[in-house]
Amino acid sequence: MIRIVSALALGTALLLSAIAVALAQTTPAQIVKERQEGMEHNWTEYFRDISGTMKTASPDLALIATKAAGASENLKKLEQLFPPGTGRDVAPKTRAKPEVWTNRAEFDAAFKNLIDATNTLADAAKKGDVEKVKVQWQATAKACGGCHGGPKKSGGKFRFEEE
Numbered sequence: 001m002i003r004i005v006s007a008l009a010l011g012t013a014l015l016l017s018a019i020a021v022a023l024a025q026t027t028p029a030q031i032v033k034e035r036q037e038g039m040e041h042n043w044t045e046y047f048r049d050i051s052g053t054m055k056t057a058s059p060d061l062a063l064i065a066t067k068a069a070g071a072s073e074n075l076k077k078l079e080q081l082f083p084p085g086t087g088r089d090v091a092p093k094t095r096a097k098p099e100v101w102t103n104r105a106e107f108d109a110a111f112k113n114l115i116d117a118t119n120t121l122a123d124a125a126k127k128g129d130v131e132k133v134k135v136q137w138q139a140t141a142k143a144c145g146g147c148h149g150g151p152k153k154s155g156g157k158f159r160f161e162e163e
């Protein structure tokens with residue numbers, strides 16, 4: 001019994017040190033790449049499909065519910081990918097402005113606003129409330145604008161314009 005317990009303890013210790021090594025090896029450039037891809041996926045994996053069906057006479061509410069729920073999960077992960085020390089001074093490819101870190105409360109609030117809007121959109125779609133879905137879709141699209149403009153290359157409060 002003691003042997004099993006200590007083997008388990010050793011296993012856990014090895015696993016934890018493996019995780020610590022993996023984290024230490026994540027460079028600011030890798031974090032930037034991951035968050036840029038994640039941001040891109042907001043559009044290509046989730047919101048583009050919602051936008052498409054919203055333009056039709058009878059939007060596919062089941063699709064909207066699934067895509068909005070997926071977007072919400074993606075956004076929660078993305079929120080973790082803006083740690084201090086990943087600005088342009090160390091990672092030249094990022095378009096995140098220094099205000100992300102100097103104005104953190106506002107940045108976090110803009111993120112929360114988008115996640116809340118996305119969740120409310122998913123709920124309205126699940127309930128089959130098409131009028132609420134229409135209103136909420138506008139609110140969600142507007143929430144992106146809390147940090148940057150619509151076109152991919154545009155800048156904004158928290159993003160540099162593409163050079």
Ligand code: HEC
Nearest residue numbers: 036039040042043094095096110111114143144147158159
């Ligand atoms: C809380 C602030 C915030 C919100 C809200 C936000 N973004 Fe972003 N987004 C950023 C920042 C900062 C960057 C720049 C990231 C970088 O270059 O490191 C970015 C980058 C992007 C990019 C460019 C990715 C690339 O390859 O350079 C796209 C596309 C994008 N966002 C789409 C969206 C969409 C669509 C929404 C709404 C559903 C949204 N964003 C909402 C902060 C935000």
